Amino acid sequence: MRLLSLSPRTGAFSDGTVADLPQHLRRGDLLVLNDAATLPASLPARGPDGQEIELRLAGQEDAPGPPSFWAVVFGPGGWRERTEDRPAPPALPVGTWITIGGDLRAEVRALSSLSPRLVLLRFAAADDALWPALYRHGRPVQYSYLREPLALWDVQTPFHARPWAMEMPSAGRALTLPRLEELRGRGVSLAWLTHAAGLSSTGDAALDAALPLPERYEVPEATVEAVARARAAGGRVVAVGTTVVRALESAAQDGRLRAGRGLATLRIDGGFRPRVVDGLLTGLHEDGTSHFELLKAFAPAAFLEPALRHAAEAGYLGHEFGDALLIHE
Amino acid sequence: MELAGRAVLVTGGSRGLGAETARVLAGRGARVVVAARPSADLTAVVESIRRGGGTAHAVAADLGRKEDIVPLAGTAAALVGPLDAVVHNASTLGPLPLRALADTACEDLAAVLEVNLLGPFRLTKELLGPMVLRQGGLVVAVTSDAGTVPYEGWGAYGVSKAALDHLMRIWAQELGASGVRVLSVDPGEMDTAMHAQAMPEAPRSALAHPRDVALRLVALMEAADTVPSGARVVLDQWQAPVLR
Numbered sequence: 312m313r314l315l316s317l318s319p320r321t322g323a324f325s326d327g328t329v330a331d332l333p334q335h336l337r338r339g340d341l342l343v344l345n346d347a348a349t350l351p352a353s354l355p356a357r358g359p360d361g362q363e364i365e366l367r368l369a370g371q372e373d374a375p376g377p378p379s380f381w382a383v384v385f386g387p388g389g390w391r392e393r394t395e396d397r398p399a400p401p402a403l404p405v406g407t408w409i410t411i412g413g414d415l416r417a418e419v420r421a422l423s424s425l426s427p428r429l430v431l432l433r434f435a436a437a438d439d440a441l442w443p444a445l446y447r448h449g450r451p452v453q454y455s456y457l458r459e460p461l462a463l464w465d466v467q468t469p470f471h472a473r474p475w476a477m478e479m480p481s482a483g484r485a486l487t488l489p490r491l492e493e494l495r496g497r498g499v500s501l502a503w504l505t506h507a508a509g510l511s512s513t514g515d516a517a518l519d520a521a522l523p524l525p526e527r528y529e530v531p532e533a534t535v536e537a538v539a540r541a542r543a544a545g546g547r548v549v550a551v552g553t554t555v556v557r558a559l560e561s562a563a564q565d566g567r568l569r570a571g572r573g574l575a576t577l578r579i580d581g582g583f584r585p586r587v588v589d590g591l592l593t594g595l596h597e598d599g600t601s602h603f604e605l606l607k608a609f610a611p612a613a614f615l616e617p618a619l620r621h622a623a624e625a626g627y628l629g630h631e632f633g634d635a636l637l638i639h640e
Numbered sequence: 641m642e643l644a645g646r647a648v649l650v651t652g653g654s655r656g657l658g659a660e661t662a663r664v665l666a667g668r669g670a671r672v673v674v675a676a677r678p679s680a681d682l683t684a685v686v687e688s689i690r691r692g693g694g695t696a697h698a699v700a701a702d703l704g705r706k707e708d709i710v711p712l713a714g715t716a717a718a719l720v721g722p723l724d725a726v727v728h729n730a731s732t733l734g735p736l737p738l739r740a741l742a743d744t745a746c747e748d749l750a751a752v753l754e755v756n757l758l759g760p761f762r763l764t765k766e767l768l769g770p771m772v773l774r775q776g777g778l779v780v781a782v783t784s785d786a787g788t789v790p791y792e793g794w795g796a797y798g799v800s801k802a803a804l805d806h807l808m809r810i811w812a813q814e815l816g817a818s819g820v821r822v823l824s825v826d827p828g829e830m831d832t833a834m835h836a837q838a839m840p841e842a843p844r845s846a847l848a849h850p851r852d853v854a855l856r857l858v859a860l861m862e863a864a865d866t867v868p869s870g871a872r873v874v875l876d877q878w879q880a881p882v883l884r
Contacts, residue, residue, distance in 0.1 A: 315701060342775065346722070346770055346773065347715050348713075348717065350714070351711075438718070438719060439697055439698070439719065442714070442715040442718045442719060443699060443700065443711070443715055446710075446711030446714060446715060447711070463710045463711070464709075464710050467710065467766075468769070469769050470770060470772065470773050471768030471769055471770075472717050472721075472722035472769070473717045473721065473722060474714040474715075474717060474718050487769065487770060488772050488818075489814075491772060491773070492772070492817065492818060495817075496817070501773060503770075503773050587881070627750035
């Protein structure tokens with residue numbers, strides 16, 4: 312896995328591999344990881360009249376009561392088709408019941424104001440029955456640019472824990488467990504949070520324009536303390552993945568980083584001044600995506616564009632299973 | 641490891657040592673996930689723990705199936721949070737009655753290795769990341785003296801347990817500085833259905849009750865920081881440290 316390193320101050324960039332990460336980080340720096348495991352968020356389902364549909368879970372509601380998820384509804388079709396080319400699904404008004412995998416039932420409780428294809432589903436199953444059913448019927452969200460379909464083990468980071476993510480928080484792929492141990496051995500601290508990375512594409516113009524949708528996160532007290540320690544010692548806080556940026560900056564919206572759960576609604580772009588995060592390890596994202604917009608909060612477009620042009624010319628791979636970009640001083 | 645409030649996964653938990661270990665762990669205040677192939681026994685274990693005021697969840701899984709491992713780990717983490725400990729207890733003897741290696745089909749040896757060796761390997765890989773991040777965690781593999789003594793007729797099972805012991809030793813070396821501890825535990829002969837399958841002729845009166853063995857196994861987990869990581873512990877020779 313290759314690593315492009317970019318200085319946000321000078322615009323200078325250099326080529327390397329992720330094995331060089333320890334050389335880019337200093338004793339006292341803090342690396343913050345997203346430990347979300349990736350769910351099999353794509354579920355085969357049938358509408359009220361038996362119509363074939365696909366549900367892609369977008370995010371779980373963090374509320375008491377029966378488990379509820381927001382989901383994007385797709386018409387019939389396979390993973391080889393680009394989401395924007397899929398036929399429209401049938402309308403699913405509030406109160407409609409749908410069946411997932413033949414035995415899991417859910418009721419449409421609300422429609423999003425963004426698009427009626429984004430629906431709030433309440434499952435007729437308690438947690439003990441729901442989670443095994445989701446794993447039994449679901450499979451990972453697939454990417455039409457890949458040659459083979461992804462299995463569930465292909466979309467997990469090395470340090471995944473609770474299944475909150477709908478697509479893989481893919482920047483974590485660079486950090487294998489031996490590499491994490493090596494970083495620790497060099498005095499780099501590690502901290503984690505859980506951020507429910509949502510869908511990267513919905514095939515619905517109104518929804519795609521609103522991405523990322525609100526995503527829940529949880530920042531542990533230990534991570535708040537680790538950030539404070541790094542700051543006090545002059546270390547840098549480096550986020551592994553844009554989801555970590557979104558969680559940390561959302562949790563610090565009133566000026567102070569706070570532990571606990573929340574819903575990230577921040578849209579981070581070139582006009583945003585990060586309060587917590589100093590540097591970012593991420594994938595190589597195309598101009599025009601919300602990921603690319605987020606990068607502009609860390610480096611000016613005048614520096615990002617030549618660096619990414621170089622990456623494209625030098626054959627770096629983009630997307631979820633591609634190479635890595637480190638933006639740090 | 642202090643067990644109250646910890647998230648612990650026990651495989652092969654529908655009967656015998658696994659079921660009793662799940663009960664004892666829940667009695668210590670652990671939040672327990674019991675994994676086994678689906679059966680009335682599995683449901684009954686979890687229901688009896690809940691009736692006693694403990695926290696337990698049943699997750700149906702075949703540890704010999706690669707496709708079951710990520711769903712098991714994900715479901716467990718969804719129900720009780722990132723796991724602090726796992727007891728790899730599920731295992732299979734292979735075809736019965738036990739037979740000489742010369743009479744063992746390649747496929748039967750492979751099937752035993754899938755459950756007894758690859759199952760714990762895959763599941764440990766799944767659970768290790770958050771343990772390494774948190775700099776703590778306990779991986780316990782239930783082994784057998786058949787892994788050290790070459791008993792005739794125990795070829796497939798014995799080979800799988802010898803390999804499991806070595807897997808745990810190497811893992812302990814590689815995880816040396818991480819704070820994650822790894823143990824192989826030989827529980828000795830017990831009065832279980834598995835023992836009866838292997839040796840239907842053997843008198844049961846001389847065998848330990850799995851409940852008593854589970855109590856010692858859980859005591860070992862509580863005292864895991866007094867045992868070198870990577871050790872193969874013969875449970876009935878292990879002395880629990882004296883509590884001050």
